[in-house]
Amino acid sequence: MMMIGLRKHTLRSPTLIIVLASVVCFVMFFTVYVYTSTRRTNPDKCNFYSSQGCRTHDLFPNANFSRELTDLEIESRVVVKDLLAFCPLQSKTPKVAFMFLTPGTLPFEKLWHLFFQGHEGKFSIYIHASKEKPVHTSKYFVGREIHSEPVSWGSFAMIEAERRLLANALLDPDNQHFVLLSDSCIPIRRFEFVYDYLLFTNVSFIECYIDPGPHGNGRYIEHMLPEVEIKDFRKGSQWFSMKRQHAIIVIADSLYFTKFKYYCRPNMEGGRNCYSDEHYLQTYFNMLDPRGISNWSVTYVDWSEGKWHPRSFRGQDVTFRLIKALSSINGSPHITSESKRTVLMTPCMRNGSRRPCYLFARKFYPDALDKLMYLYSNTTAFQSIFNS
Ligand SMILES: *[C@@H]1O[C@H](CO)[C@@H](O)[C@H](O)[C@H]1NC(C)=O
Ligand SMILES: *[C@@H]1O[C@H](CO)[C@@H](O)[C@H](O)[C@H]1NC(C)=O
Ligand SMILES: *[C@@H]1O[C@H](CO)[C@@H](O)[C@H](O)[C@H]1NC(C)=O
Ligand SMILES: *[C@@H]1O[C@H](CO)[C@@H](O)[C@H](O)[C@H]1NC(C)=O
Ligand SMILES: *[C@@H]1O[C@H](CO)[C@@H](O)[C@H](O)[C@H]1NC(C)=O
Secondary structure, three states: OHHHHHHHHHOOOHHHHHHHHHHHHHHHHHHHHHHHHHOOOOHHHHHHOOOOOOOOOOOOOOOOOOOOOOHHHHHHHHHHHHHHHOOOOOOOOOEEEEEEEEOOOOOOHHHHHHHHOOOOOOEEEEEEEOOOOOOOOOOOOOOOEOOOOOOOOOOOHHHHHHHHHHHHHHOOOOEEEEEEEEOOOEEOOOHHHHHHHHHOOOOEEEEOEOOOOOOOHHHOOHHHOOOOOHHHOOEOOOOOEEEHHHHHHHHHOOHHHHHHHHHOOOOOHHHOOOOHHHOHHHHHHHHHOHHHEEEOOOEEOOOOOOOOOOOOEOHHHOOHHHHHHHHHOOEEEEEOOOOOOOEEEEEOEEOOEEOOOOOEEOOEOHHHHHHHHHHHHOHHHHHHHHOO
16 A cells, blocks of 8 residues: 555655565565464465465575575575465455556457456456556456556566566455566467466466577676576576466565666677566576476467567468467477577476466467457357367
């Protein structure tokens, strides 16, 4: 509440954002603490979201350090360890938070409306519009903008916007899973499928792998030492989805956040470019909770053309077969950037069996809307794609 009151006037400088985020985190930490300590008598409840219940972590999941940890590192690990061991705040009416990072109007709002229709009470929407105020066509999106700041492609402001979205979405205790989406993303599954997929998981869906090439480890600089060594540096898609506990440890982080803010950005010394949206959360979770992430993203994207930007789909590309094909993929490729590109396939697993990897897909041009609306409005086709 305090955050809402202050936001309009003061949420300008990054320091204040960090301070406010820390306050939110502090409040949450204690809410979580009080909540869990008052119901320790019924630990089985934890199993609703986590098949192992609340995990107790080793202080150092990667163990065997060859160096002494810095003060900040110890502080960070202590906080994260305790947050991971506590059961997150749970709710009788859990919701999925859909967080849209967009310059302005969402071209697929009508499609999302169709997706959300009839599921009131099971989702909440947050919009970070970094350029202009969106024009809405759906009642679900009206008034859902949060305070925003300008974001340019590849800049660190992207991470700050993601944190802003997470902090706002965490204010609602019913939000149990948090999905980051862009203006060019579309859903490729029915709402119920997405809801169950995301709520009944014990991992966050964050793509994470080692890329030894120039667009992976080549972006690392030694100013990140001692806390971030090159062996810990990871790459992955920006488009994550995470459980509440993980959203809280993102807000709790200032050590790695600051490292990446200063040493992983475009136009660094020597003309080097680093893009935190592809490295920060990936590296952070790899270091602090590697077993807690899936290593693949639930948002499909096609990098197979090997260009600077992924393949984008136009209206003429959109067919029943395309959507069906995307929604039935059950292995996720990690593409490295050496001259001899390698493609590592991660099978998408749950409880020992393969399952579809993707719930959303990008990138789609706005001109794909009519075709998608036509396709998704056909109940017969819709049911047959989304229930298989
Ligand atoms: C830690 O690493 C050293 C060498 O790097 C190895 O000899 C030792 O067995 C390792 N300890 C553990 C507990 O893995
Ligand atoms: C998630 O559940 C699976 C079993 O269903 C278990 O093997 C795995 O260790 C759990 N992961 C976490 C992070 O709790
Ligand atoms: C993701 O990768 C990490 C490290 O490579 C591994 O420890 C973890 O078990 C993987 N996650 C799953 C769900 O398999
Ligand atoms: C995992 O599979 C086992 C055996 O098929 C089943 O009993 C259990 O309920 C499954 N767990 C989850 C979380 O789906
Ligand atoms: C709806 O989809 C089904 C299955 O693909 C197809 O047979 C039918 O012709 C479609 N109906 C319309 C009105 O397009």
